[in-house]
Amino acid sequence: MTPSSTAESTATEIRHSIRPWSSFLSLSSFSLPLSLPDLSLRFNNNLYTFRANYTILSLLIFILTLIFRPITAIIFLILIATWIYLLVARDTPLVVLDFEIGDRMVLIALSVITVVSVAVAGVWWNLFVSILISVLVISLHAILMTPDDSESPYGALLNVVDEDGPSGGAYMQV
DSSP states (O other): OOHHHHHHHHHHHHHHHOOOHHHHSOGGGBOOOSSHHHHHHHHHHHHHHTHHHHHHHHHHHHHHHTTTOHHHHHHHHHHHHHHHIIIIIOOSOEEETTEEEOHHHHHHHHHHHHHHHHHHHTOHHHHHHHHHHHHHHHHHHHHHBOOSSOOOTTGGGGOSSOTTSTTTTSOOOO
């Protein structure tokens, strides 16, 4: 697999992992889990299903914590746009001065630039608070959101009425 096809497949995979915001925010899909295994199943399934949405939400929360520091917020918006362009939106390998730079080197460089930016801007506390808020919001959403395509580990035992059965939901004599 060439670096070009690797970059394309990664970008395509990330683009397709963003779920529609209407299904992410659908209030009719929220309910309390019935048991601890159901809670665990929902949490794991939703973390996987909505991972890209959760990342976007976390970045938005971080930018909102910088609302009283507009210049810093603009700098980090530019930094986030750079991350998105270099790791998600670009379909061809990055070439600088006739040298092809791999995705791993781009990731390392962006990580170093991000850590230096956080240190120079002095927004460690904002980052910490935004991480705490993000973990809380994401955990609540992942626990309360009923996954569409998953089934309970208990099958039909948790259904109140099994309408697919031979009796159409009525009681049967044992």
